[in-house]
Amino acid sequence: MPTWGDGLLVAGGAPVTVPRDPARDAARDELLDAEYHKHDPSVLERVMSWLNDHITGALDGISGTGTSGTTGLVLFLVVAVLIGAALWWRLGAPRRAARTVLDVYGDEGPRRAAQYRADAERHAAAGQWAEAVRARMRALVRGLEERTLLDARPGRTADEAAAEAGRALPRHAAALAAAARTFDDIAYGERTADQAAYQLLSDLDRALERARPDLDTAPEGAA
Incomplete structure (x- = not known):
């Protein structure tokens, strides 16, 4: 079967040689066609997948030993702090539910x-x-x-x-x-x-x- 760069057969079976670089460029242009990527994940989906992989890795690392366990714990704490900071910024500082009784x-x-x-x-x-x-x-x-x-x-x-x-x-x-x-x-x-x-x-x-x-x-x- 003929390939790009090796030559193509035209009508009548005569071989036509295509230079390798133009063949590569043509293949790249073909793959950039939106039709090939309509089912690809969105940017948000890729970001969420990346975060999920790292959080999962951090949690898995906690159960490990040596450096991996320590690294996992540190990553988990960093994620927890970031989540807490986001909630603090969104909801504000929590108010104390209890107050001191005067004991008069x-x-x-x-x-x-x-x-x-x-x-x-x-x-x-x-x-x-x-x-x-x-x-x-x-x-x-x-x-x-x-x-x-x-x-x-x-x-x-x-x-x-x-x-x-x-x-x-x-x-x-x-x-x-x-x-x-x-x-x-x-x-x-x-x-x-x-x-x-x-x-x-x-x-x-x-x-x-x-x-x-x-x-x-x-x-x-x-x-």
């Missing part, structure tokens, strides 16, 4: 706001800022309960107290939310307690002692 009520019943304020000042004088912040936040919430701006209720979190008090004292709603956030950040160790954090709560506590409730939103009997 002890085994012996609720203490007075004045007692919590005295504890806070004592801790502040000793430079124990985390304890001072916690005591001052409890004093703030207990003071609002004593004025019936908040219902007396154990198990309340700082966020819940701030949101409820903000409805009764809308002018202080933003400051209350900031105080609750500071309390939570310090309680969770995300922020180091310092004098500035304590001063924020102390100033707000004093301001709330003088604040008058919004009569349209305050609980009945609020003073």
